[in-house]
Amino acid sequence: MIKRSLKLALLPTAVFCMVFGTGLRAQSLDEARTSTKNEQYDKAEELFQQLIKNEPSNSTYYFYYGENKLLDYFADTISNSLNIAMRDAAEVFNKGIEANPADPLNYVGLARVAFYNTEEAKADELRVKARSLLPTYKKVTKIKEPKSYAFTLAKIAESYIRFEQVDTSKALPFIREAISIDPRNSEVYLIAGDIYILVNDGSKAIKNYNLAQDWDLQSPTANMKIGSIYVKGRNLMAAIPYYEQAIALDQNYAPAYRELGQLYSMAGRFNDSKKFFEKYLELTQGNIPAKIRYVNALFYAREYEEVIKNVEEIFAIDNSRTYMNRIAGYSAYEEGNFQLAKQYMDRLFANLDADRLIKKDFIYYARILARKNQNYYKMLIDADNDAGELSKLQARSATLKGAAREKALADIDTLKAKVESARAQIKEAESELADAFTAYDRAINFENKEDLNLLYEKGTVQYAAHMYADAASTWSQLLEKGRDSENDYLQVGRAFYQDKAYDKADEIFTKMAEKYPDNLQAYLWMANTAAAKDPDSELGIARPRFQALVRKAAVDSVKNVKEIYDALRFLGYEALQSKRYDEARAYYNRMMNLSPDYRIRAHSSLSTMYMTMGEYQKAVEENNKILAIEPGNEAAKSAIQYISQLQRSAQPKAHPNEITGVISDSSGEPIAGASVRVKDTAAEAWTNARGEYKFVMPEASEALIISAKGYRSIEIPVTKRRTYNATLEK
Structure with missing residues (x-):
């Protein structure tokens, strides 16, 4: 009897412990999830790890822990590596599957990872697996746990989101089914709103966010998301009430303060922006991860100087966060401080593991070095000019004596030091430009996914540095890979032309004319190339090409007036040099009839021709015609004066x-x-x-x-x- 009484006495305590234990677990999970929602990812990670340690068989913990890792990456895509974030998240989801292979959520998590890794087939396979673990039903009213069932379907829909894009034809059917099962599920409506906003359907997004708010009155998330829609549409003032409502619902909801900080920064109200960012840091307990997110917000607000300042403050507390050199380097570049940008990026490359480097690192590094050495060609010219002056000064000094010689020698020493310094700078610039092109190559082929836009950019930098052969080689790859627009042909041909590789240039422009027979630039550059190959017109190869250009351009003489003028100017000059005066006159007269803009030039050319022929009076007449058009034309006045003197003098001077x-x-x-x-x-x-x-x-x-x-x-x-x-x- 005593034993039975003792058991009965202990029973309420046991029941209480079971209920309390279950409540404690739920409370701890809610705390961890709340930390995730408040962007306290480090704190959430600690809580999830503790939950898993206490209850390693609970697969739900693994799912939310994996989501925490994904959200941590998306909160800071500048500092974090996609590959590492996906790898770490996949590891957590797989452990969740080991803990409970019948839980569909961790398969959904793996599907999301696979989709971000562009493994579409694998992602589809995992979605099918997750769906198969959900029990079949004939009536939704017969589903035992409709809330978790609908949530899983919504998460499958969410797994179709990748880099701000979504296939609604695949995602929305899951959302509709989820709503039919549990029409009061706030989280389903939040995901639906996220999907609609990605396809720029703001009205449906807001409708779903409002429904999410209706079914979870205390949640600030829906209001913040509606505010973000208005910010995206640049309607900043309309967004403010929604952020304020989010804060009213939860005064400790840190993301709303961050969003308001960004909003006021965009509006140029920097004092207000600072106030909300400070509150954000206070709520996140001033931890380094929160400050890093603050730095990211500053970067996107283009407050680059503040970014650098805050990064240095982080380094003063914790200099182990090598990846922060990345955003500091990016910011220094945007500020135009290329030397400082290079220092940050050099530290990043020297200290960060290779698998944590991202494509943008190589892009920024290439651009930093290119911009830092944008005056490379001018340096070459200046150094050559100084070297020429030095040679002249050295030769002249040998003829001098006394004080004049001493001064010349002092000037030689100064100029010699200047030339040596310039040569050293040029050598450094050449080395850094080589590093820039290597960085471009790394970015172009990052993860074996060729980026033709960056290939084009690399060629642009080479061309600007007057490395014409390299630019032609780089841009030629675009043609080989099927990027063969009119502009692509033009830039390759011009690069060969500037490199004086006229045969290659002619080949490119000829192919361009064949592919784009109506593009006048192809014919113009074919003619220019022929003129460059035959500067003295000894072979006569340019003349027929300029004639062909005139015929081609004559289809629309108004639109193509510049090309026609260029051709007539060459043809007239070539005829004049060959003393085919009637032909030259015909070309110049035709030039005159093109447009009023070219009449003075045509009369000037005719004047030159008549001077060459010795017909001075006709030359005077042409200059008088110029003065009739433009009475103040000094060139025409001087030409008339010169001709008068020639006519008065027996021996022209x-x-x-x-x-x-x-x-x-x-x-x-x-x-x-x-x-x-x-x-x-x-x-x-x-x-x-x-x-x-x-x-x-x-x-x-x-x-x-x-x-x-x-x-x-x-x-x-x-x-x-x-x-x-x-x-x-x-």
Whole structure:
């Protein structure tokens, strides 16, 4: 009797312990999940690990623990590695399956991982497996646990989301079935809203988020998601009430404060932004992971200087977080501080495991080094010019004596040091550019997925550095891989052209004309290439190509006026040089009828032709026609004055203000069609195919402006000399 009484007495205690134990487990799981929702992923991880340690057979813990790892990655895709995050999450889900192979949720987790790893077949197989573990039913009212059943279906739908994209034809049927089973399930409506927002259906997203709120009145999540929709639509003021409502429901809901911090930063209200970010850090207990998410928010708000400042504060507390060099390096690049950006990225590459490096690391590193050395070609030109001056100074010093010689020697030492320093900088720049191209290659082929847009970008950097052969080789790969638009052909051909590989350039432009027979640029560059191959017109290969260009362009002379003008200018000059004056006259007259914009140039060309023929009066008439159009044209006035002097003199003498010269590019090749203009006047001349020009300057001219399409303009002061040669850079 005593024994029975004792058992009866202990029974309530045992029942209480069982109930309390179950409640404690639920409470602990809720606490862990709440930490995840509050973006306290490190704290959530500790709680999940403790739950699993206490109850290793509970597969539910593993599922939410795996989700915590995925959400931790998505909260910081800058610092975290996708491969490692997916690997770690998969490991947790697999342990969940070992704990309970009949639980479908961990199969759903693995399906999500497989889908992010672009293993679609495997993901589908795992979804089928998860669905097979759900009991079949004839009536939804007969389902024993409708809430968990509907939740699993919604999670299967969610597994079709990847990188802000979703296949609604596959995902939404699961959502509809889940709602039919449990129409009061808040989490199902949240996932439905997430799916609709990804396909830009804001109204349906908001409808589902509102339903989620209706069935879980105390949850702040739905309001925050609605606020995010308005932020996405740039309607910032409309978003604020929803974030405030989320906070009203749960004053410790950290994500809402972070979102408000980002919102006010976007609105330029930085004091308000700082206030909410500080509250966010306070709620997350100022832990380093929370501060890292704050840094990410600053980065997306383009507060790059603040990013760097906060990263250094993190390093002061915990310098083991090597990956933070990544966001600091990215930010320094965006700030234009390429040297600092390189330092951060060098530390990242030196200390971070190779499998934690991401594609963006190589992209940013390539761009950092490219921008840091964007003046590489100018450095080459300046160094060569200084070296030339040094040679001249050394030769002249040998003829000097006394104090003049001592000064010259001192100048030589200074210039020599400058040249040596420049050569060292050039060597460093060449090394860093080589590293940039290696980084581009790593990014282009990252994880064996070729990125043709980056291949194009690499060629652009090579072209800008005047590495024309390399650029042509890089861009040619695009053509080989089927990226063969008109622009792709043009850039490859131009690169070969700049490299003086004229046969290869001609081959590319010819293929372009065959593939795109209506594209005039193909015919223009075929003609330009022929002119470059035959600069003195000895072979006569350019003339028929320019004639073909004129015929092709004549289909729409208004639209194609520039191409026709370029062709007529060459044909007229070529005929003039060959003394086919009637033909030259015909081309220049045709040029005059193209457009009023070209009349002065046509009259000027005719004037030059008549001067060459010795028909001075006709040359004067052409210049008078120019003055009738533009009374202040100084070039025409000077030409008339010069012709008058020639006619008065038995022995023609050069006009005292006549200047001549040759305009060439940085490699010494002449630039045809370059403009040589007297500053602040209309006096102007254009170079011939040999880059030569000659004209009479107005009195009191102070400077020449020399320019050509595709080159940087330069200004040269006018002195007593009458020959002005110049080099233009791209």
